[in-house]
Amino acid sequence: MDRKRTALTVAAAGTAAGVAGLVLIASPAGADETPPVLPPVSAEALVQSVIQADVPALAGAVELRNDIGLPIPGLPQATGDNVARVYTDGNGRGRISLKQGSGERTFVQDGTTTWLWNSANRSVTKFTGGEDKDGKDTADKLSDPATAAREVVELIKKDSTVAVDGTARVADRPVYQLVLTPKPTERTLLREVRVSIDSQTRVPLRLEVLANGQSEPALRIGFTEFSTGAQDPALFTFTPPAGVKVTEGAAKDKGAKADQESLFKSANLKIVGEGWDTVATGQVPAALLSAQIPQSGERAAADVTSLLKRLGKEVNGPFGTGYVISTKVGTALVTTDGRVAVGAVPQQVLIDALGQK
Amino acid sequence: MSTLVVRRAPITRVLRSELRMVLRRPRTLIGLGLLALVPVLMGIGIAIATANGEEGGAEGLAALVIGNGMLLPIFALSIAMAMLLPLTGAMLAADALAGESAHGTLRGMLMAPVGRGRLLAVKAFGVASVTLIAVLLMALTGIISGVLLLGGDGMLTASGTSLPFLDALGRVLITALYVTLQVWALAAVALAVSAFTEHPLIVVVVSLGLVIVSGVLAAIPALDWLDPVLVTTSWDAVSEVVRDPIEWGPLVEGGLRALCYLVIGGSIAYSRMLTRDG
Secondary structure (H helix, E strand, C coil): CHHHHHHHHHHHHHHHHHHHHHHHHHCCCCCCCCCCCCCCCCHHHHHHHHHHCCCCCEEEEEEEEECCCCCCCCCCCCCEEEEEEEEECCCCCEEEEEEECCEEEEEEECCCEEEEEECCCCEEEEEECCCHHHHHHHHHHCCCHHHHHHHHHHHHHCCEEEEEEEEEEECCEEEEEEEEEECCCCCCCEEEEEEEEECCCCCEEEEEEEECCCCCCCEEEEEEEEEECCCCHHHHCCCCCCCCCEEEHHHHHHHHHHHHHHHHHHHCCEEECCHHHCEEEEECCHHHHCCEECCCCCCCCEEHHHHHHHHCEEEEECCEEEEEEECCCCEEEEECCCEEEEECCCHHHHHHHHHCC | CCCCCCCCCCHHHHHHHHHHHHHHCHHHHHHHHHHHHHHHHHHHHHHHHHHCCCCCCCCCHHHHHCCCHHHHHHHHHHHHCCCHHHHHHHHHHHHHHHHHHHHCHHHHHHHCCCCHHHHHHHHHHHHHHHHHHHHHHHHHHHHHHHHHHHCCCCEECCCCCEECHHHHHHHHHHHHHHHHHHHHHHHHHHHHHHHHCCCHHHHHHHHHHHHHHHHHHHHCHHHHHHHHHCCCHHHHHHHHHHCCCCCHHHHHHHHHHHHHHHHHHHHHHHHHHHHCCC
16 A cells, blocks of 8 residues: 555654664764874974973863773763863963763862862862962973973883874864884883874874773873864853852862872882883881771772772782782782782783882 | 535644643643642752751752752753653653544544644644643742742852853753753654554553663663663753853754654654554
């Protein structure tokens, strides 16, 4: 019957169009684009231009893809296209919004004051000045970009090969890809580090860390949207909302710094090796290993050792007994007497580093 | 009249009578009334909790809504988005075709010299407009109870900025439209199921099953690649509305996803209506 055929055609066409639409929404734009043609540039010149470049007024969205296998403390746990938005006016004022579920952490630097807003507990922390000093030191060092670039490249070249590996598109902008590969003598889990540098503004747009035996980057952080141009000045001001407690961050920070220093001293932190197979070794107080970690929800509190047992693999060696936690980009070894070694290296290098003590 | 002239009833009259018929059903009215109560109850609950000083433990939007009345309609809509509003959409779609079929009234309409497409359009209009009414009603009671119970002038956004009242009203309106569009998408699928069966319950079960199964699939990390085609994927994006500046990307993507589901559901429903006999 004719009507039946019409009906089938309508159903098939509509469903096909709808499904095609759904798939199209999902696929990133410009994934299969041919790389743009850019004038060739040497690695030194590229690094120099990055150091020389001033960050222009820009707005962007940042993606974070973390395929390491363990959450990284300090980074937002969420992995996705859109974990943060960044704005800057190019003159030192800026705004970063970090998404936390449906909440948000916002950092606003309005030129004199840094505001930190956390929507989860509706708190505002205020930092006034103080942080400029560090910035100036670096600025002095970088005042001669040509020398700085040469130094940086030479330092990197000691242990790695640096090359400009063609071009690509990141956030719909043509980029140069600067690739750092460890020299064959380096004992590391990493295969290469790839930095995408915007051909126009020379701002690094994306950083990818690739581990051995992985085709997809273990860690990728970069812009998904990037546009230069003047930004709304209202973005760079922050007025604490009414009824919200504002805490001064500066005084607290000093205490924290002293705490950190004493922690570092007791940790007996040492760096073994250099380049890609650098290993950091240290000592954690034995008390920490039996400390109870409060667990959220119904689960009973667990002590650190049992947590290590669960996360890691037990190993024996000249160092005694320990637990090895391996991820795609790094390994950590914690011995039962509290010694710790961490590096982007295989397990054996950690054991050697502990033996050097 | 000496000659028989087939005159179509003006479309506005047909639409108005359909709307009146849907709105006259007791279950529709009860449903609308209960939905309108949701923001009020939430407002009372939050006001009592705040008075008792239980501020800790809240996360996301819930942490922001205390003393922030204009956020209550957005919070209530995002909560109702999880189950109550999809249920309403599915119920309306179930009544529209399967319900009529169960009463035997659909056969009469199919026999009448009325285009099948026109019939489906009128039924879909009924579902769509009552969904819109439900969402707007929730937004309205949310605004009123939010301002009265929780107070606060304007709206405190998740980014820590304060919006004046009119801007906040705009945000509530955007939320209402976005939520409506998402419920329409699910209702379109429900309408397609409704065109196939004469048991309204099946429609509701299938639609809610779709929502629940989508939620389960989205929670399995190994099935991440499925996320873009799930009907529920963009429902969370409603929280973008409370950021400042508002981020349109996820909202636009969610809107497009809903449109795709509208096309799929609509075309399958239409195809079934063409061949249906009663």
